[in-house]
Amino acid sequence: MKNTDKRLIVALDFPTWGEAEKLVNQVPEVMFYKVGLELYLASRGEAVVKLREMGKEVFLDLKFHDIPNTVAQASRQAVAQGATIFDVHAAGGREMLSKAAQAVQEQAEFLQVRKPLLLAITVLTSMDEEDLKDIGLPDLRRTVRAWAKLAQESGLDGVVASPQEISLIRETCGPDFKILCPGVRPSWAEAGDQKRILTPRKAIELGADYIVVGRPITQAQDPRLAALRIIEELSTVS
Secondary structure, three states, rough: OOOOOOEOOOOOOOOOHHHHHHHHOOOOOOOOOEHHHHHHHHOOOOOHHHHHHOOOEEEEEEEEOOHHHHHHHHHHHHHOOOEEEEEEHHHHHHHHHHHHHHHHHHHHHHHHOOOOOEEEOOOOOOOOHHHHHHOOOOHHHHHHHHHHHHHHHOOOOOOOEEEEHHHHHHHOOOOOOOEEOOEOOOOOOOOOOOOOEEOOHHHHHHOOEEEEEOOHHHOOOOOOHHHHHHHHHHHHHO
């Protein structure tokens, strides 16, 4: 398909599958979508299956964070549902991360399917230094560096992180470690509730592998035009 770019993931933050499906049909050029907690629960998990039936890739953004065995078993289910990417919280610790990575590998081999990318969330893009102080964590950059390194040592494929920490993660984890960035806003869009943001082009230039964009597309007067503007912006970055 022309005019598409799988580095762009559109966030389907809708309260019903019907609304999400309408958006997907409006922007045929977009091939990759994020399904978060709201839509996943509203659709009883069917959003992932339906998107896969439509030929789309899925970032299952459920942010698993629980005891190691529970997260490992949930990870097996994410593989079985057909997620291309899914995530867990780095704050869950080394054992949780390692068991999740092992479970993903085993389940993909058992089902004979492509192994999804397993990413660890570092610090949510809605948080800043003051928020971290409130929960007793060290400064933001130290936290991101430590959690990214922990994820890599635990066998994960990459991290979910603010685009403002891309260079730090690249320095810490090297060029092959995947970085997926929410908190990406085109220059013509409002920041919303994100605190640590960059434009799509700048995020890719700095080394992001994937970017997540939601409201600038989903709430645009013309979602397809908004998506195409971002795809065009990305096309200028190799």
